[in-house]
Amino acid sequence: MRAFADRAPRLIAIDLDGTLLGDDNRVSPGNLAAVRAAQAAGHLVVIATGRSLPDVRALWRGTGLVCPAIACNGALTCDAQGEVQATVPLDRSLALELLERTAGQGLYTELYMPETTYVTPDARAQLARERDELLPPGEREAGWEVAERHFAQVGLYPTGDMARALRESAAPPLKLLVFTFGAAQREALARTLGDRSDLGLTRSSPYNLELSHPDAQKGAALARLASAYGFGPERVVAIGDSLNDLSMMRFAGHAVAMGGAHPDVLAACADVTGPCGEDGVAQALNTLLALA
Known part of the structure; x- marks a missing residue:
């Protein structure tokens, strides 16, 4: 990895x-x-995450960072003050259809709205049973760490009737996330939904599926933000590690994969930085922008 030849804002x-x-x-x-x-x-930093807007705001409060953000994998964008600038919601009838399907299969589900994330009740107990029954012993600890990150999200509201919560809300449905340690059930659902033209499907961990509008992807949201702020793709840098980052890697003029990223992300990137535990973001920024 080498520093950019110029110091132009990115x-x-x-x-x-x-x-x-x-x-x-x-x-x-x-x-x-x-x-x-x-x-x-002078560079414009943008957070690009599958997490909800309340989670992004919690990050700002905890760090003091002030910057625009892409949330819910691109279904929502907001300015540096946290004001929503655009949403790309799921069709409401499609969201209800998906909720009926996941509820019927007993799958842990998260329904993302602009200010609220509804979740399956008793999720911890349900996923603990799945972990013990479906994961090999050597994978259980790592799998549970992924589940715990879901439980740590901000603004989760358990409900036994997610479809009713959606029907009674005027807010748009932005994303559904399905999490299960059952590989056969998860992959069967992915095959069933993967060819639908009215649905975008991605993943941010080995155990989940994220369902949204086909245009609610990080790359599409990043393209809109870049245009709004006057940056061409050649002046855009993207740093990430998971499959839900691929669309923004493909848009950015310079893509950087984290050490240990998903193989498809590594293949899509010009550079690879250190892993998260070794401050890989800092390594990339300090080198590319000649900050250190």
Whole structure:
């Protein structure tokens, strides 16, 4: 990895989980310092995450960062003050159809709205049973760490009737996330839904499926933000690690994969930085932007 030949301002889109956020759900001092240095040097930093807007706001409060954000994998974008600028919602009838399907299969589901995320009740007990019954012993600890990150999200509201909650809300449905340790059930659902033209499907962990409008992808949202702020793709940098980052990697003029990223992400990127636990974001920013 080498520094850019010029010091022109760039838009830098940074994923959260596995990229900027560590396993402890925090931004390390090194990563935070590098992001602030990039902003001070005139670059526009954008958070790009599958998480909800309340989760993004919690990040801002905890770190003091001020920047625009792409949330819910591109279904929502907001400015640096947290004001929603655009949403790309799921069709409401399609969301209800999907909720009926996942409820009928007994799958843990999260329904993302702009200010609220509804979740299956008793999720911890349900997923603990799945872990013990479906995962091999050597995979259980790592799998449970992924589940715990879901439970740590901000603004979760358990409900026994998610479809009713959607029907009674005027807010648009932005994304559904299905999480299960049952590989056969998960992959069968992916095959069933994968060819639908009215639905976008991606993943941010080995155990989930994320369902949204086909245009609600990080790459499409990043393209809209870049245009709004006057950046061509050649002036855009994207840093991430998971399959839900691929669309923004393909849009960005310079894509950086985290060490240990999904193989498809590694193949799509020009550069590879260190893993999250070694401040890979800081390594990339300090090198590319000649900050250090």
